[in-house]
Amino acid sequence: MGWLRPQDYAIIMFVEPGVQLLFFGLLGTFGPYDTEFYVVGNAVRLMATSALFGTASVIVAERSQGTLTALLATPTPAAETFYGRALLQGVSGILTGVFTLGLGVVVFDLDLSYDAWGWALLAMIVTAVSLSGLGLLLANISLLGTDPNLVLNIVFYSLMVITGANFPLSDLPAPLAMLGEITPMTHGLEAVRRALDGDSAGVLPLLGQELAVGAFFGLVAVVALRRAEIRARRTGTLELM
Numbered sequence: 001m002g003w004l005r006p007q008d009y010a011i012i013m014f015v016e017p018g019v020q021l022l023f024f025g026l027l028g029t030f031g032p033y034d035t036e037f038y039v040v041g042n043a044v045r046l047m048a049t050s051a052l053f054g055t056a057s058v059i060v061a062e063r064s065q066g067t068l069t070a071l072l073a074t075p076t077p078a079a080e081t082f083y084g085r086a087l088l089q090g091v092s093g094i095l096t097g098v099f100t101l102g103l104g105v106v107v108f109d110l111d112l113s114y115d116a117w118g119w120a121l122l123a124m125i126v127t128a129v130s131l132s133g134l135g136l137l138l139a140n141i142s143l144l145g146t147d148p149n150l151v152l153n154i155v156f157y158s159l160m161v162i163t164g165a166n167f168p169l170s171d172l173p174a175p176l177a178m179l180g181e182i183t184p185m186t187h188g189l190e191a192v193r194r195a196l197d198g199d200s201a202g203v204l205p206l207l208g209q210e211l212a213v214g215a216f217f218g219l220v221a222v223v224a225l226r227r228a229e230i231r232a233r234r235t236g237t238l239e240l241m
Contacts, residue, residue, distance in 0.1 A: 017046050017100040024166070025108045033168075035108050040196060041165035043100035044124065044189045047093035048131050048159055052152050054089035055135035058082065072229060079225040083136055083218065090132030097124050112196050119195035119203050126207045127188030130214025134184045137221035140228045164189055184214050 024042045028035030059082065062068040072078050098121070104110050138155060141148035160166050162180040169177045169186070180186045191206035 016049075017043070017096050018103060020046065021100050021103050021107065025104060028108075036104075036110050036112075036196075037193075038166065039104035039108060039110060040101065040193055041189060042160075043097045043104065044127060044185065044192055045159050045163065045165040046100060047090070047097045047124065047128055048135075048156055048185065049096065050093035051086070051090040051128065051131035051135040052138060052156055053135075054092065055082070055086040055132065056139040056141075056148055056152060058085045058089070059139050077226065078229050079222040082139065082225060083132075083222060086132040086136040086139070086221075087129060089135065090128040091125070093131070094121075094124050094128050116196045116198055116200070119200050120192050123188055123191035123195055123203060123207060123210075126210050126214070127185055127192070130184040130188060130210050130217070133214045133216075133218030133221050137217055137224060140221070140224045159183070159185060162186070182213060184210070184217055186210075187213065 020042055021039060024038035025035050028038045031038065059068070062071055071081065074081075101112070101120075105112055134155070138148055138152055141151060162169075162172070162176050162183055163186040164180065165185075169180050172180065187206045187210040191203045191210065194200075194202045194206065
């Protein structure tokens with residue numbers, strides 16, 4: 001997956017999710033888990049596209065347009081500026097998740113309670129915020145003038161495995177399951193599942209865990225971005241493509 005251009009967003013937010021919905025939905029017909037498990041898991045996972053690639057693309061776009069140096073020269077710290085943009089990218093992924101879930105209801109006739117959608121939407125918002133912190137942390141690579149595309153793809157597709165999107169954490173080897181517990185999206189995804197299953201009582205504790213993980217990654221991302229900004233100034237890599 002490469003950098004995001006404005007015309008790519010329609011594909012990322014609607015076309016690609018639709019294709020993946022069909023793939024994973026049909027997989028539920030033959031796989032070890034039911035269709036709803038795959039559809040919900042991948043609807044939430046696809047929210048990470050904007051949070052990861054969209055956030056990194058913000059910095060790449062500033063550099064390609066020759067405005068990165070001017071942005072970093074403003075009184076507002078770059079970390080806060082980019083974190084605000086990362087949040088916008090993450091929240092835009094909610095549209096992808098809602099669209100994919102809605103399409104799953106239409107195509108695969110999923111039985112999702114209408115009353116559960118409010119809690120599910122709240123869980124997706126929290127998950128989007130949490131993923132934004134991870135996206136901003138990975139965006140540090142692009143600020144240093146290095147192409148982060150390989151790392152972003154590895155992380156993005158790793159989310160298919162370690163967050164419970166396609167495999168329950170209980171089915172994973174212990175090291176991967178432990179990694180999943182401290183990865184953004186894992187607890188948020190489980191909260192979405194429980195909300196759609198009507199277990200609203202189990203949603204809030206999971207969202208608390210998701211917020212804690214997201215806050216940690218967001219804090220590390222801001223600190224790392226400030227250090228990357230200083231290093232980029234020192235090494236002269238601000239305008240390197």
